[in-house]
Structures are given as C-alpha cells and as structure tokens.
Amino acid sequence: MANFNLEAEAIHIFREVAAEAENPVFLYSVGKDSAVMLHLARKAFYPGKPPFKFLHVDTKWKFKEMIAFRDKMMADLGFELLVHTNPDGIKRGINPFDHGSAMHTDIMKTVALKQALDHHQFDIAFGGARRDEEKSRAKERIFSFRTAEHRWDPKNQRPEIWSLYNTRKKPDETIRVFPLSNWTELDIWQYILSENIPIPDLYLAKKRPVVERDGTLIMVDDERMPIKDKSEIKHEMVRFRTLGCYPLTGAVRSNATTLPEIVQEMLLSTTSERQGRVIDSDAGASMEQKKQEGYF
Amino acid sequence: MSEKDLISSDINAYIANQAAKDTLRFITCGSVDDGKSTLIGRLLYESKMIFDDQLSALQKDSSKFGTQGDEIDFALLVDGLAAEREQGITIDVAYRFFTTDKRKFIVADTPGHQQYTRNMATGASTASLAIVMIDARKGILEQTRRHAFISSLLGIKQIVLAVNKLDLVDYSEEVFNQISADFYVIQKEHLKFDHVQAIPLSALKGDNIIKLSKNTPWYQGPTLIDWLESVENAKMGKGLLRLPIQYVLRPNLDYRGYAGRIVSGVVAPDNRVKILPSGVETVIEEITSMDGVLDNAEEGASVAVTLKDEVDASRGDMIVEAGAPAELSDQFRVNIIWMHEQEMIPGRSYILKIEGGTANVTIAKPRYKINVNNYERLPADVLELNDIGSCNISLDRNIVFDPYEENRTTGSFILIDRESNSTVGAGLIRYALRRASNIHWQALEINKTARSEAKSQTPCVLWFTGLSGSGKSTIANIVEKKLHANLRHTMLLDGDNVRHGLNRDLGFTDQDRVENIRRVTEVSKLMVEAGLITLVSFISPFASERDSARQAMGEGEFIEIFVKTSLAEAERRDVKGLYVKARSGQLKNFTGIDSPYEEPRTPEIIVDTEKYSAKECAEQIISYLVDNGYS
Numbered sequence: 057m058a059n060f061n062l063e064a065e066a067i068h069i070f071r072e073v074a075a076e077a078e079n080p081v082f083l084y085s086v087g088k089d090s091a092v093m094l095h096l097a098r099k100a101f102y103p104g105k106p107p108f109k110f111l112h113v114d115t116k117w118k119f120k121e122m123i124a125f126r127d128k129m130m131a132d133l134g135f136e137l138l139v140h141t142n143p144d145g146i147k148r149g150i151n152p153f154d155h156g157s158a159m160h161t162d163i164m165k166t167v168a169l170k171q172a173l174d175h176h177q178f179d180i181a182f183g184g185a186r187r188d189e190e191k192s193r194a195k196e197r198i199f200s201f202r203t204a205e206h207r208w209d210p211k212n213q214r215p216e217i218w219s220l221y222n223t224r225k226k227p228d229e230t231i232r233v234f235p236l237s238n239w240t241e242l243d244i245w246q247y248i249l250s251e252n253i254p255i256p257d258l259y260l261a262k263k264r265p266v267v268e269r270d271g272t273l274i275m276v277d278d279e280r281m282p283i284k285d286k287s288e289i290k291h292e293m294v295r296f297r298t299l300g301c302y303p304l305t306g307a308v309r310s311n312a313t314t315l316p317e318i319v320q321e322m323l324l325s326t327t328s329e330r331q332g333r334v335i336d337s338d339a340g341a342s343m344e345q346k347k348q349e350g351y352f
Numbered sequence: 353m354s355e356k357d358l359i360s361s362d363i364n365a366y367i368a369n370q371a372a373k374d375t376l377r378f379i380t381c382g383s384v385d386d387g388k389s390t391l392i393g394r395l396l397y398e399s400k401m402i403f404d405d406q407l408s409a410l411q412k413d414s415s416k417f418g419t420q421g422d423e424i425d426f427a428l429l430v431d432g433l434a435a436e437r438e439q440g441i442t443i444d445v446a447y448r449f450f451t452t453d454k455r456k457f458i459v460a461d462t463p464g465h466q467q468y469t470r471n472m473a474t475g476a477s478t479a480s481l482a483i484v485m486i487d488a489r490k491g492i493l494e495q496t497r498r499h500a501f502i503s504s505l506l507g508i509k510q511i512v513l514a515v516n517k518l519d520l521v522d523y524s525e526e527v528f529n530q531i532s533a534d535f536y537v538i539q540k541e542h543l544k545f546d547h548v549q550a551i552p553l554s555a556l557k558g559d560n561i562i563k564l565s566k567n568t569p570w571y572q573g574p575t576l577i578d579w580l581e582s583v584e585n586a587k588m589g590k591g592l593l594r595l596p597i598q599y600v601l602r603p604n605l606d607y608r609g610y611a612g613r614i615v616s617g618v619v620a621p622d623n624r625v626k627i628l629p630s631g632v633e634t635v636i637e638e639i640t641s642m643d644g645v646l647d648n649a650e651e652g653a654s655v656a657v658t659l660k661d662e663v664d665a666s667r668g669d670m671i672v673e674a675g676a677p678a679e680l681s682d683q684f685r686v687n688i689i690w691m692h693e694q695e696m697i698p699g700r701s702y703i704l705k706i707e708g709g710t711a712n713v714t715i716a717k718p719r720y721k722i723n724v725n726n727y728e729r730l731p732a733d734v735l736e737l738n739d740i741g742s743c744n745i746s747l748d749r750n751i752v753f754d755p756y757e758e759n760r761t762t763g764s765f766i767l768i769d770r771e772s773n774s775t776v777g778a779g780l781i782r783y784a785l786r787r788a789s790n791i792h793w794q795a796l797e798i799n800k801t802a803r804s805e806a807k808s809q810t811p812c813v814l815w816f817t818g819l820s821g822s823g824k825s826t827i828a829n830i831v832e833k834k835l836h837a838n839l840r841h842t843m844l845l846d847g848d849n850v851r852h853g854l855n856r857d858l859g860f861t862d863q864d865r866v867e868n869i870r871r872v873t874e875v876s877k878l879m880v881e882a883g884l885i886t887l888v889s890f891i892s893p894f895a896s897e898r899d900s901a902r903q904a905m906g907e908g909e910f911i912e913i914f915v916k917t918s919l920a921e922a923e924r925r926d927v928k929g930l931y932v933k934a935r936s937g938q939l940k941n942f943t944g945i946d947s948p949y950e951e952p953r954t955p956e957i958i959v960d961t962e963k964y965s966a967k968e969c970a971e972q973i974i975s976y977l978v979d980n981g982y983s
Contacts, residue, residue, distance in 0.1 A: 060652070060653070061375060061652050062375075063653040063654070064613055064652055064653050065654075066612075067654035068598065068613045068654050070620075071598045071599040071612075072599075074599055075598060075599050075667055084948060097701055097748055098642060099642045100654070101601060101603075101611075101643070102640065102641065102642040102656070103601070103603050103607060103609070103640060104601050104602070104603030104607075107601070122479070170931045187447045187449070188449045190447075194446040194447055195444045195445065195446045195447075204613075210444070213444075214774060214775040215470050215471065215473075215474045215691050215763060215775050215778070216474060216764075216775075217473060217477045217764075217766060217775075217778045218477045218760070218761065218764045218778075219478070219613075219707070219761070220705055220706070220707065220764065220765065221767045222705060222766060222768050222773070222774075222775045224703070224773040225770055225773055226773065238447065238449075238458060240449045240451075242370060242451070245367075246367055246371055249367065250371060265687075268749045310952070314362045316364055316367060317363070319363060319366075319367060320359060320360070320363040320366075321629060324359060324360065
C-alpha cells in the first residue's frame with residue numbers, strides 16, 4: 057500500500073489541473089515515468105477519458121522501438137497524440153553527431169517544446185520529472201511556473217503549502233506540472249510491476265548491436281550512426297535505464313530480462329540513474345541552467 | 353536477515369516488503385550552520401541512497417566548496433542550487449527521499465534563514481514530524497523558538513529536538529539536559545506538541561543516528577532512526593468523512609461521478625451522507641475505479657463516487673458524514689502567515705483558495721501579530737513577509753470548513769493576489785464568526801430592476817481612473833451634464849468631495865487608499881441598486897481595488913474608463929499645485945511621484961487627454977454608452 061498515497065496524490069493533481077486549466081496537455085515521452093503517468097491519468101478520469109491532449113516532442117532521433125510503442129499505446133487507448141518536430145531544426149539538419157548533444161537537445165527538444173506549447177496555446181503541461189532524479193529537481197515545485205519566455209526562475213517560485221495549488225497566471229505564462237514529484241525510481245518500478253503497466257522492451261536486457269563511444273555503449277538503431285568499420289559493432293546483452301535520443305542514451309551491460317531483475321540490478325548498482333544520459337555530464341549546475349532555459 | 357540481503361537473495365520478497373511500507377513525511381529546521389543539511393546527507397548516506405558516481409562528485413565538490421577540509425561534506429549532497437553553493441546556505445524547500453527496513457521517508461529540508469520562514473511553513477504543512485536542530489554550543493536560539501512555533505501552529509504533533517554538534521562540547525550530559533529542560537518550559541507554556549523527543553547527536557560524526565553512541569553512555573533513549581521508524585504517522589483530520597468535490601466526471605449521460613481526495617474518514621456504499629452547502633442528504637451508491645468497484649475507501653484515497661439520488665453538486669461542494677457535517681460560514685477568525693514581499697493590505701480583496709474552490713475575501717486590520725521569537729502579541733496595521741497574525745476575514749460566499757485544529761485540510765487556505773497572481777499568504781481557520789448568520793438580508797419587494805424600469809434606464813457605474821490632474825472630474829462632469837440633458841438619472845461621486853465627508857478619516861497610505869475605494873465601491877453599489885447611472889471619479893491607483901469594484905457589480909454594470917495622461921503632462925498642468933508640493937516633499941504618498949499608479953490593462957474605454965479635449969473625450973464616452981445600450 058506504500059504507493060497508495062503517491063497514486064492518490066498524483067490523481068489529485070491531475071484532477072486539479074483538469075478543473076482549473078483552460079488548455080492542458082500531457083507531455084508523453086514514451087519512457088517508464090511517462091507510462092506510469094499515463095496510467096494515473098487514466099485512473100483519475102475513469103470511466104471517462106482524460107480531458108486533455110497528448111503531445112510528443114519527436115527529435116527524429118528516438119529509438120525506433122519507442123515510436124512503435126508510442127503509436128501502439130495511443131491507438132490501443134484511443135487517445136489523440138500530437139507529434140511535434142522543430143521544422144527549423146530539420147531544415148538545418150541538426151543532429152547529435154555533427155552538432156553535439158547540447159545543441160541538438162536545445163534545438164530539437166527545448167526549442168521544439170516551446171514551439172509546440174506556443175502554437176497550441178497550452179497553458180499547463182504535465183511532465184514526468186521526479187524530485188529524486190537530480191539535486192536541482194529536489195527543490196522543484198509540483199506546479200512550476202514559467203515566464204512568457206518559458207524560463208524557470210528558481211528564486212521566484214510560489215510557495216506550495218498543504219496541497220493547495222495556485223494555478224492563476226497571466227495569459228502568456230505557462231505552468232509545468234509534475235504529478236510524480238514525490239516518487240522515487242524504486243516506487244516507479246514497483247508500481248509498474250504491481251499495476252502491470254506496459255513499457256518499451258528497451259528497458260529489458262537483450263542482445264543489441266552496440267558501439268563504444270567515449271566509454272559509453274551506444275546502440276546502432278539505424279544507418280545514421282557513423283560507423284568507421286563494421287567490426288566496431290558488437291552484439292551484447294544490454295538494456296537502457298532511461299530512454300531518449302538513441303545516440304545520446306548509454307546502454308548498460310545487463311542480463312536482467314524481467315522487471316524484478318531490473319529492480320535487483322538497480323538496487324545493487326553503484327551508479328545513479330541519470331548517468332547514462334550524455335547531457336548531464338557537464339559542470340555541477342548544468343541541469344539547473346538547462347531548466348532555466350526551458351528544458352523540461 | 354536484513355532487508356538489504358533480500359535484494360540479492362529474493363528480490364520479489366524485497367519488492368513486496370517495499371509495497372507494504374508506509375511513508376513518514378518530516379521536516380528538518382534550525383538555524384544557519386546547525387547542521388541540517390549535514391544530517392540529511394548523513395541519513396541518505398547511511399541508508400545507502402548515495403551512488404558511487406554521486407559520492408565521487410561529492411568528494412570532488414567537498415574540496416572545492418566544502419567546509420570540512422578534506423572530509424566529505426554531506427551538506428553539499430543536499431544543497432542543490434548554484435546560488436546556494438556560492439552563498440553557502442540553503443534558500444528553499446528541498447524534498448529528499450530515503451528508505452529504511454521499516455519505513456519510507458520524505459524529508460522537507462527547510463531553511464533556517466530568517467527571511468525564508470515562509471518555506472519552513474510550507475515544509476511543515478504536510479509533515480507529521482519536525483526535527484528541530486540545535487547547536488549544542490549555542491542552546492535554544494530565537495530561530496529554535498520560531499521553528500518550534502511554526503511547526504506547532506501548522507499542526508505537527510511530534511517533535512524531535514536534535515541536540516547536534518555534541519562532539520564540540522565533549523559529549524556533555526549537562527549541556528544536553530539543560531537544553532532539553534529549557535525546551536520543555538517553552539513547550540509547556542506555548543506549544544501544542546503531543547510529544548517532545550530530545551536526542552543527543554553529532555550528524556558529522558554519526559553519533560546516535562543509527563546506533564547508540566559510545567560517546568554518550570549516559571543516553572539510553574532511541575536513536576534518531578529508531579525514533580523515525582516507530583513514531584506514529586499523523587492523520588490529517590479527525591475520523592469524520594470529509595470528501596471535497598474536486599471534479600465532476602460526466603463521460604456519458606448515464607454516469608455522474610463525484611471525484612475528490614478523501615480528506616478524513618471512510619466512504620462506503622450505502623453510507624448516508626450530506627452534500628454541503630446545500631444540505632441535501634443522500635446515500636453513496638458506488639465507488640468507481642479502473643480496478644473495479646471498491647468496497648470502501650479511506651483517508652488519503654483519491655476516489656470517484658456516485659450518489660443514489662440526483663443531487664445538484666459541483667466542484668467546491670463537500671460530501672460529509674450525514675450525522676457530523678462540517679460547518680458553513682463566510683466570516684472567520686484566522687491565523688495568517690504572510691508570504692510575500694508586498695505587505696498585506698486590510699480591506700483589499702484577495703482570492704482565497706481552499707480545497708476544491710475559491711472565494712473573494714477581504715481581511716480586516718490584524719488584531720495582533722505574534723513575535724515568534726518570544727511569543728508576544730504585538731499591535732499591527734499590516735502583515736509583512738514572514739509575519740504571523742490573527743485576523744478576521746470576510747468572504748463573498750459561504751464555504752464548507754472545519755477548524756484547522758480538527759482538520760488540516762478542510763481548515764486551511766491560501767491567499768492569492770489578484771494583480772500578480774502570487775500566493776501571498778497561508779491561512780488557518782480557527783473558528784467562524786457568527787455575524788454572517790445574525791445579519792440577515794432584508795428581502796426588499798422593490799428591487800433594482802423595478803427602480804431602473806421606473807427611470808427607463810440601465811443602471812451602471814462609470815469608473816474614471818487616472819493620475820491626479822488627468823482631467824477625470826472635468827470629463828465626468830461633462831458626461832453627467834449630457835446624460836442629465838438626456839433625462840437620465842445620475843449621481844457623481846468625486847474623490848475630493850467624498851474625502852470631505854464619508855472618508856474624512858482616511859489619509860493617503862496604501863491601506864487608507866484601499867479602504868477609500870472599498871467604501872466608494874459599496875456606495876456606488878447602492879447607487880446602482882437605486883437604478884442610477886453612477887459616475888465615480890477617483891484616482892483609484894491600484895488594479896486590485898478596481899478589479900474588486902468590478903466584481904462587486906453585476907454583469908455589464910461596471911465600465912472602467914482610463915483617463916490617459918502621461919505623468920509629465922499631468923505635472924505640467926498641475927491644476928491644484930499638488931505636484932510641486934509632492935516634488936518638494938511637502939506632500940507624501942502622492943500618486944505618480946512616491947506612490948504607484950497601476951494602469952488598467954483592459955478598460956472598457958480609454959480617453960487620451962493629450963490628443964483630445966475634455967469635451968471630445970466626454971463625447972467618446974457618450975457614444976460608447978449609446979452603442980452599448982446604456983443611454
């Protein structure tokens with residue numbers, strides 16, 4: 057029953073936004089946290105459907121399996137999914153190999169998200185971030201305010217007392233809402249197990265074609281991956297602890313082919329979850345800087 | 353076998369254990385440098401919530417930012433934001449998570465810095481327990497008293513007195529006993545904790561955190577972890593059913609579900625319940641859920657219920673136990689914690705948000721504020737950031753509530769500024785003032801419609817706002833003459849004139865300006881009731897008060913007219929010679945000079961007196977009235 061309060065809290069948050077927002081949107085990123093969030097949104101409005109749209113910001117560099125999983129989930133549930141890709145980024149041919157992870161993420165993810173929010177005039181966006189993920193997120197509010205320019209100002213956030221959420225804002229401001237704020241990684245896995253929530257197979261270990269780049273194992277998901285020599289590619293038992301753009305998501309060697317085995321590996325492992333993300337390995341305050349600029 | 357061993361031997365059993373654990377939410381508070389962050393870092397470290405990559409980053413950071421020489425500085429693990437690292441202090445509420453064999457924990461790390469007390473109240477609002485940090489060398493400080501008071505005020509019943517840095521006083525039993533004794537005196541006189549648990553600690557060295565320390569052989573009580581694992585988890589309210597309706601589910605014509613989070617008590621099919629404020633009694637039909645219909649649900653659950661009878665219930669209403677309903681009122685005695693740099697202004701209209709709804713509220717002049725360092729009551733005209741005061745508040749509608757002492761959820765509210773939308777205050781309901789039910793509205797047989805029809809006109813308020821010298825009164829005067837010539841029944845309320853009579857007791861401070869406009873709003877409302885076209889010519893510099901005047905009138909009855917003139921132009925005209933006086937300092941709080949003027953954002957009419965003459969401006973207003981059916 058430990059998840060009971062976390063589940064109830066998240067459902068309460070979904071309903072509060074549905075009651076007070078004009079045009080909310082669910083940012084669906086296809087990962088395990090999104091999967092849990094989707095399940096909770098369904099519960100919150102059962103027997104009806106969630107009264108908001110779903111949006112995926114597609115960088116065009118996501119794992120193929122993620123896209124297939126995404127489309128199947130939305131079709132099975134009968135939900136309408138909006139997919140947005142930064143057209144300017146496509147025109148300029150932005151990619152993680154030539155432009156680096158920082159620029160690729162900024163243009164294809166951060167800028168793209170802002171474009172989509174502005175275009176559809178969404179006022180409140182649900183995201184799957186958790187406070188236990190990273191130090192600067194520990195101070196994040198559940199209802200996090202963004203200026204008209206989508207910036208996050210850590211010194212100018214509203215006090216969040218009891219579970220009374222102030223959703224009032226000026227017309228051009230937006231709010232990011234994080235229903236999973238108080239969940240830990242272990243809570244997520246345990247809930248996926250007990251509620252039988254579907255997640256992409258990429259989380260489970262399987263023989264996959266990988267190459268090593270700067271000490272990180274990268275899966276060769278398509279022919280765009282620059283390969284000098286075919287012999288570089290090794291077929292190894294690997295899985296992913298987080299999902300994103302395949303060239304930026306490090307695989308871990310693993311034999312965990314079931315969810316309990318993943319949890320076991322996670323608990324016995326000696327590195328934190330985000331380590332596989334190439335984006336975090338800058339200076340200490342880098343995530344905070346990215347958040348100020350509008351990274352989710 | 354320790355639970356950790358299960359991870360490798362029987363992972364399914366381990367996961368099942370996790371699922372069975374409850375969660376204790378607690379806060380840590382104390383003065384700067386008492387060692388809060390070090391304690392939390394230590395708890396995370398001891399419960400193995402720190403991974404190798406974090407530890408190596410920590411070692412790197414410790415030599416760069418740390419205050420512990422080459423030793424690991426656990427505080428760096430929890431001080432997340434870049435700005436804090438530079439200042440070396442925690443500036444906001446941070447939430448941390450750790451798990452022991454027996455329980456899960458959510459820690460709100462709250463700052464000790466005086467200017468950030470609002471954050472501490474925020475952290476305390478959802479906590480069952482508070483750890484108050486005390487530096488053994490310094491004993492009980494003002495900050496300790498402040499934090500203990502806020503914890504107690506916010507309804508926390510369990511407090512741990514963490515007497516820290518005992519290593520720096522040679523693990524002295526006398527020091528520990530003296531601090532404990534000092535605190536018990538305060539508890540007895542001023543605080544409402546059910547239990548005070550004092551524990552001698554060194555967060556830095558790890559004494560009495562997990563294991564009883566050899567350094568304190570004289571202490572036989574629980575270690576910090578023992579205590580956190582065994583203390584009783586607080587209920588948010590007494591066991592009576594309180595289910596505020598948060599959202600109405602209507603997926604199709606056959607289903608109407610009332611969704612909300614059970615604040616207290618239990619709900620089950622066939623229970624007799626009452627819907628407030630209507631007071632209609634009915635019976636719970638079913639508890640709907642995606643996992644099938646539920647037999648019952650209890651405090652903390654987010655549910656959807658259907659009712660046997662068709663009742664008219666919506667968001668903001670509450671489903672309560674039929675035999676023990678919550679109270680209903682629109683006037684209250686409350687405690688307010690002010691959370692914003694902009695001070696609380698008595699008489700100004702704020703938005704009050706409770707679970708499931710909002711109301712408009714005005715706050716009377718504080719009865720007193722509390723000096724949280726010595727618990728003295730002090731007279732106060734306003735509440736400033738971090739002030740805690742006792743006030744009477746008045747709402748524009750009845751709300752369903754319980755006193756905060758009985759229910760932390762149905763007894764609490766936040767205050768929102770109309771103009772900035774900021775959360776400016778937090779409130780705790782003490783009790784209802786019965787005045788609302790004593791002064792009944794006299795039902796009048798001749799009403800506004802009848803009075804208006806007799807005059808063959810649509811009553812409204814023409815609210816002229818603008819800087820002193822912008823030409824408000826001149827234009828209003830011409831407009832009234834034209835309406836009068838057209839046989840309209842009118843009345844003009846002029847700022848200067850009203851200050852000679854009704855408002856002769858008011859000056860020009862922000863509070864007095866707010867009260868000035870509040871009274872004029874009430875008077876113009878009566879004028880509109882009388883069926884008159886009412887012209888109000890007041891500087892009315894604050895958007896909040898103009899907005900609240902608009903709220904007070906009926907739909908379409910409030911026409912805001914912005915008489916636009918630049919400050920330079922108004923100052924050049926200086927018809928009454930007031931700008932000269934204000935500039936020379938003879939006149940204080942003068943709008944535009946040392947008191948702000950907030951321009952209307954979406955007025956019905958803007959007249960630009962730098963482009964048009966007063967007569968032309970008046971004609972623009974008349975044509976608006978004709979075009980919109982007022983004249």
